[in-house]
Amino acid sequence: MSNHYRLRGRLWIEGPEGTFLGYGRVVLLEKIREHGSISAAARALEMSYLRAWKLVDSMNRQSRKPVVTKTTGGRGGGGAVLTETGERAINTFWAAYGDFKAYLAGGSEKLGM
Numbered sequence: 001m002s003n004h005y006r007l008r009g010r011l012w013i014e015g016p017e018g019t020f021l022g023y024g025r026v027v028l029l030e031k032i033r034e035h036g037s038i039s040a041a042a043r044a045l046e047m048s049y050l051r052a053w054k055l056v057d058s059m060n061r062q063s064r065k066p067v068v069t070k071t072t073g074g075r076g077g078g079g080a081v082l083t084e085t086g087e088r089a090i091n092t093f094w095a096a097y098g099d100f101k102a103y104l105a106g107g108s109e110k111l112g113m
Helices: 023-035 038-043 047-061 086-110
Strands: 012-016 018-022 068-071 078-081
Touching: 012 086, 018 023, 018 047, 018 086, 023 038, 023 047, 023 078, 023 086, 038 047, 047 068, 078 086
Parallel strands: none
Antiparallel strands: 012 018, 068 078
């Protein structure tokens, strides 16, 4: 008889202001790394620039060092760069996420209802 039940859950890392990192925030950071821009990352995720900026600002405020740095204007326009701290944040989250998914899978196997 197959198991019809499974454990489900969401994982996020809390900071002083609430959510510091979660799945969506990490994907946003990866898109910033890929595109070199908060606005381009927001477009890729079909998110408003304002929403993306607020998420980046929240992560930067809660981190000891910024996860993203912005450059302003100039000939080629502004941009954004994922910092070493941002890279560590991504890696830390995905490691915890992998452990969490494994826990849910193992727990689901034990339900046996």
